[in-house]
Amino acid sequence: MIATEHDLRKFSLAFLLAALLAVFLTIPASAAKIDDQFRAWLQTDLWPDAKAKGVSKQTFDAAFSGVKPNLKLPDLVMPGEKPKTPQKQHQAEFGSPGAYFADKTVRAVTSGGRTREAANARTLASIEKRYGVPGEILLAIWGRETGFGAAKMPYDAFEVLGTKAFISTKKDFFRTELLAALEIVQRGLAPVGAMKSSWAGALGQPQFMPTSFLKHAVDFDGDGRVDIWNSTPDVLASIANYLVHYGWVRGRGWGFEVMVPQSVSCSLEGPDQGKKIAQWAAMGIERVGGKAFPASELKAEGFLLMPAGRSGPAFIATPNFYVLKEYNTSDLYALFIGHGADRIAHGDQNFTAGWGAVGDLRRSDIAALQRALEAKGYDVGSADGLPGFKTRRSIGRWQEKNGQAATCFPDAGLVAALK
Structure with missing residues (x-):
């Protein structure tokens, strides 16, 4: 049978609607898929490590009850994707x-x-x-x-640390911190509901990562609990204990x-x-x-x-x-x-x-200057676009070697001279 123009229009419209529906359904399905992958990762990957560290299934399940990956956090790599190449840094330096x-x-x-x-x-x-x-x-x-x-500490620490241990660019670091957070709850040092953090997973008023909490947080008010969220004596003494440790x-x-x-x-x-x-x-x-x-x-x-x-x-x-x-x-x-x-x-x-009126360079400019100094054998620390003390003194040494007055700070002239 030969299709009429009317039949073709109906087919095209039906095809378009089906395509739109498929796109519409794919969006939540994709998010749901990541949620499913996260739940599977918790049970098959993270749970054995947590169990080996003495965390009970009751504690583990309570910590992740209702928790889903927070895909709005920075430095994430979606499952199956490769980390993105860092973009050229255009933001102004300090x-x-x-x-x-x-x-x-x-x-x-x-x-x-x-x-x-x-x-x-x-x-x-x-x-x-x-x-x-x-x-x-x-x-x-x-x-x-x-x-x-x-x-305010608006985030659930297990949501932040769980997301970052699952799909961030520093998964190993955050996995260690996540296991430490579970240990905090398991040891009765804080209930699950108190584990509020920053977007980076830092806890309480001193902003301790969980491993730092376990090492340095102290009960100074004598109430039998280490409370860096609400107890001023505990907060201040924990900071002091941290500094003494270092x-x-x-x-x-x-x-x-x-x-x-x-x-x-x-x-x-x-x-x-x-x-x-x-x-x-x-x-x-x-x-x-x-x-x-x-x-x-x-x-x-x-x-x-x-x-x-x-x-x-x-x-x-x-x-x-x-x-x-x-x-x-x-x-x-x-x-x-x-x-x-x-x-x-x-x-x-x-x-x-x-x-003085210094700075106003882009981090990419400073990073280029650092790479140029590295190529000449100077130790700048790292070419991160931030002028730390190794970069500052390397600038001074290069200036002195080239008959210039040492300023020990990057400027536009230096960037141009070292390109």
Whole structure:
């Protein structure tokens, strides 16, 4: 039989409707498929490991009751797909590192810290007596991490950690953290319903990952429970315990703002180039404001720190500065905590030196500069587009080698010269 034009139109319309219906049905089916794969992964892959670590089936099932993969989280790789090639980084760098120390941000920590210092004076004194960490340091971290507990923890930790252990670019890391989270519940340290986290799976007011919770969280209020979500004594003592674990030296501060003469190269920066503070002083480095270094510090080791090279404040840091970096691996973070602690203790006095008009480069530009320095044999740490101390001092060494005044910070001229 020969099809008529009318028959063909009917067939075309029916085919179009069927195709649209197939597309419509595929979307939820795809999500459902990932959900099914996730449930299968939980039972066949994760559960044997959890069981081997002493987690009961009751705890395991309660933790994942109603949990589905959160596909809105960053750094995920869908099942069957390969990780995407990192896109070229176009976002601007920090500008001047001084932007990290915006007065509004610092004052929120320092004013809030002073208020809570008065309200928790006895607790802070007890913690400092036991752990040797000044209360102002603890308050600065608490304020920076979660606004003294005001920041909400909107995520279910098992949803976040489960998703990331299942399909993230760092599955092994998050699998370890997920198993630790299950252990927290199994040991009765927190009920499933209390396991609220950030989008990265960090827990409570100190923002501990689960492995850090197990290692460092303490019951300081004596109620028999470790509660970093609601107990201020537990929060503050847990932070102190964390810092002590990473080597906090009792009786020393974090560092001093200094003036560095031109005769001292900025390429001497870094935790692997320490000298006795008396030696730095003999080279002409002085504390700002005409203050002398404490006599107790002169024979102790210190490290040159110049976060913006010659275009910003300079410091002699103590080993405690690098303990603060264990909380967040950023020079600027550790400096913010130290500076914030000083301002809580002594009033809102800013750095003596100002931050210069540096930065405003794209991370891709800085990464290109880092790769160029690596090709010339310099150790920049990694070509990540972030000018850490290894990049800063490598810039200084290249500048000195090429007859230039060392600035130890990237700029557009350097990027062009090293291409």
